[in-house]
Amino acid sequence: MMQLREHINIGGAFEAVINWLMANMSPVFDAISTGVRAVLDAFNAVLSFPPPLVMTGLFALIAWRMAGRWVAGFTLFGFLLIEVMGLWAATMATLGLVLTSVIISMGIGIPLGIWASKSDLVEQVVRPILDFMQTLPAFVYLIPAVLFFRLGPVPGVVATLIFSLPPAVRLTNLGIRQVPREIKEAARAFGATPRQMLFKAELPVAMPTIMAGVNQTIMLALSMVVIAGMIGAGGLGNEVLKGITQLKIDLGFExxxxxxxxxxxxxxxxxxxxRTV
Structure with a gap:
């Protein structure tokens, strides 16, 4: 006896949704593309205008002020090495992609994390979505980004910010929920409004956890930006792709x-x- 299997064509349903969005939401995608392009161009202009030696000194100064002399020494040596290898422009392009993606991710993720910390219902809805986003292979994010925004740096930024978004939401939610009850009760005793409670009590106490989320978002964004070189995002991802496709071992290694x-x-x-906030 033959057994008949019924299956759902998930790929076909996904394709139908994509086609509907492309047909009806193109003005929205054009507006998003324009906004992302403006932010990215601004970062690229700031990072590429000063000479490499000036930027290297600035990066070393930031590292010294924030993390100490050993990190500053590594930064000075590392960025000088990048300049010697001839990869300065590609590195600054990658940094611009990362900064653009992270700023947009934090602009979305932190408010969403605050909302989730204030509502158990929102957290229950958001949690499985974040689980799905974190387990989805990174290359899959490139497909809708290319379909909606074509090739170039804009789809690279969009795919990167979506891929790097979950830690910002999770750790913001966690940090605010872990604020000691005594601090909240003291704020209420002094007549704090919900807005004052958030900005003067909860966020300052939760800031180390939120900054851990920023750190994880930056690391995920950097890894995704390299993968986004496959869709023409530019930067070091393109150089790695050239090294692979053209068998240029030296270029890939550098x-x-x-x-x-x-x-x-x-x-x-x-x-x-x-640690300092």
């Missing part, structure tokens, strides 16, 4: 070193910032 230097700099500075 690009990997530049990514590591940038990742360590961003990680140490944001960790130090989390």
């Amino acid at each position: 690009s990997g070193i530049a990514i590591v230097i940038l990742a360590i700099f961003l990680d140490r500075v944001t960790q130090a910032l989390g």
